[in-house]
Structures are given as structure tokens and as C-alpha cells.
Amino acid sequence: AQSVTQLDSQVPVFEEAPVELRCNYSSSVSVYLFWYVQYPNQGLQLLLKYLSGSTLVKGINGFEAEFNKSQTSFHLRKPSVHISDTAEYFCAVRRQDTGRRALTFGSGTRLQVQP
Amino acid sequence: GAVVSQHPSRVICKSGTSVKIECRSLDFQATTMFWYRQFPKQSLMLMATSNEGSKATYEQGVEKDKFLINHASLTLSTLTVTSAHPEDSSFYICSASPRVGTSYEQYFGPGTRLTVT
Numbered sequence: 188a189q190s191v192t193q194l195d196s197q198v199p200v201f202e203e204a205p206v207e208l209r210c211n212y213s214s215s216v217s218v219y220l221f222w223y224v225q226y227p228n229q230g231l232q233l234l235l236k237y238l239s240g241s242t243l244v245k246g247i248n249g250f251e252a253e254f255n256k257s258q259t260s261f262h263l264r265k266p267s268v269h270i271s272d273t274a275e276y277f278c279a280v281r282r283q284d285t286g287r288r289a290l291t292f293g294s295g296t297r298l299q300v301q302p
Numbered sequence: 303g304a305v306v307s308q309h310p311s312r313v314i315c316k317s318g319t320s321v322k323i324e325c326r327s328l329d330f331q332a333t334t335m336f337w338y339r340q341f342p343k344q345s346l347m348l349m350a351t352s353n354e355g356s357k358a359t360y361e362q363g364v365e366k367d368k369f370l371i372n373h374a375s376l377t378l379s380t381l382t383v384t385s386a387h388p389e390d391s392s393f394y395i396c397s398a399s400p401r402v403g404t405s406y407e408q409y410f411g412p413g414t415r416l417t418v419t
Contacts, residue, residue, distance in 0.1 A: 228415065
């Protein structure tokens with residue numbers, strides 16, 4: 188089974204400051220990793236994903252994440268946040284084999300960007 | 303491309319009635335659709351996996367007779383909450399995985415907020 192831990196339930200940050208949202212995972216098999224963003228009362232939008240290759244992946248809206256296999260982490264970063272980045276962010280994993288295609292989500296981190 | 307719609311976006315029903323939620327992939331065919339449930343300020347919990355033309359696979363603890371899932375075509379899956387009760391009030395989100403292309407892709411619908419009074 189897979190599990191995803193997002194240690195920070197809320198992250199307040201000032202506009203134009205850098206931010207890092209932490210994600211750690213546990214899995215007995217190799218996984219794909221994802222970050223999704225959810226705006227209020229909306230579905231999820233994919234920010235970025237790690238499938239293979241370079242451990243630093245770049246996504247939409249200036250976000251990037253780095254896969255660290257030894258630490259089983261996939262932290263999300265942005266060098267300068269905007270007010271519009273205020274949302275809920277979910278880290279998720281999916282096993283690479285074909286046995287189970289559903290995503291396992293972390294508990295989410297609410298990013299609050301203050302002016 | 304890769305748009306998933308849900309209907310209705312919001313529904314209020316009385317306790318004991320049934321509610322049907324539709325999930326459609328608008329511009330692609332989906333062999334697999336997933337239904338998630340999200341309580342306020344919590345994460346998404348997988349309820350069931352729906353494969354076109356076959357019975358849905360439910361997660362442990364999800365009552366299959368209460369949450370009826372039908373995946374009759376490659377673009378439509380429905381979730382029916384039968385005999386709804388206030389504790390079924392939640393945000394229901396579907397996602398769809400394309401028939402062609404990479405199997406890891408999932409596209410999410412905008413969600414349906416169900417309130418049972």
C-alpha cells in the first residue's frame with residue numbers, strides 16, 4: 188500500500204516570497220508522483236508530475252518539485268508566490284505497475300498568500 | 303483538451319431520496335473513471351474505480367449498494383447515492399483516465415457538492 192504525508196496543513200507566506208510545500212511518501216513499489224492544486228469549490232488541476240528521468244520537474248504557474256528517492260520526498264517549490272496562488276495543494280502517488288491506477292492523496296496543504 | 307464535466311455542480315436533497323451524479327469526459331474516451339469523496343478541509347478519498355462495461359471496484363468500507371456506479375459508455379460514468387442521509391453530505395469528485403496515451407494521466411471533474419437535509 189502507498190501513503191502520502193503532507194506535514195504542513197497550512198503555510199502562510201507573504202506575496203513575492205519563496206515557498207516550499209513538503210511531501211513525503213511511503214510505498215513498497217515504485218510510484219509516479221504528482222502535485223495538484225484545488226481552488227475553492229473546484230476540482231483538481233495538475234501542477235506537475237514525476238514519472239522518470241530528471242529529478243527536478245517543472246510545472247505550470249512557476250512551480251517546480253524535486254524527487255528525492257533516498258528521502259522518499261517530493262517537495263513543491265516556487266521562488267516567488269502571488270496572491271492568486273492561494274489554494275489547497277495535494278501531493279499524490281500512483282504505483283507504476285498496472286495493479287492499481289488510482290491515486291493516493293496526502294491530506295493537503297493550504298497555501299495562504301498574504302499581501 | 304482533456305475536459306471532464308460533472309453534473310450537477312451542486313445538489314440539495316431530502317433525507318431518504320436518491321441522487322444521481324454524472325461524470326463525462328468531453329473530448330476523450332475514458333476506459334477508467336474514479337470516484338472520490340472529499341470532506342471539508344480534508345483530502346480526497348477514493349470510493350471506487352469504474353471500468354467501462356464491467357462492475358466497479360469499491361474501496362474497503364464503501365457500501366456498493368448505497369453508492370451505485372454505472373460506467374455504461376467510454377465517456378460517461380454515474381454515481382447514484384441511494385437513500386441519502388445527512389452524513390452523505392460531501393464533495394464528490396470524479397476523474398477519468400484516457401483510453402489512449404499514457405495510463406498515468408487522470409483528469410478531474412469540477413466536483414459535485416451534495417447536501418442532504
